[in-house]
Amino acid sequence: MDKKELLQKYYDMEMNNVFAYSSNYLMSSPKKGYEREWCESKERASLLLELITE
Numbered sequence: 206m207d208k209k210e211l212l213q214k215y216y217d218m219e220m221n222n223v224f225a226y227s228s229n230y231l232m233s234s235p236k237k238g239y240e241r242e243w244c245e246s247k248e249r250a251s252l253l254l255e256l257i258t259e
Contacts, residue, residue, distance in 0.1 A: 212257045219250035 226243035228236045235243030 209257060212253055216250055216253040216257060219246050219253060222246040223250060 223232050223243060223246045226235050226239040226246060228234050
């Protein structure tokens with residue numbers, strides 16, 4: 206396993222969290238009560254994607 210594969214795995218995990226905390230399949234809004242977790246997961250996923258594409 207190399208760095209990109211590991212980063213991709215963590216990205217996939219964060220996107221799974223975003224999906225779980227989302228109120229719809231488009232992942233455009235959080236479930237009520239999970240706003241903080243949804244925002245944090247989206248932020249981590251975004252940062253991981255930046256690292257993967259460098």
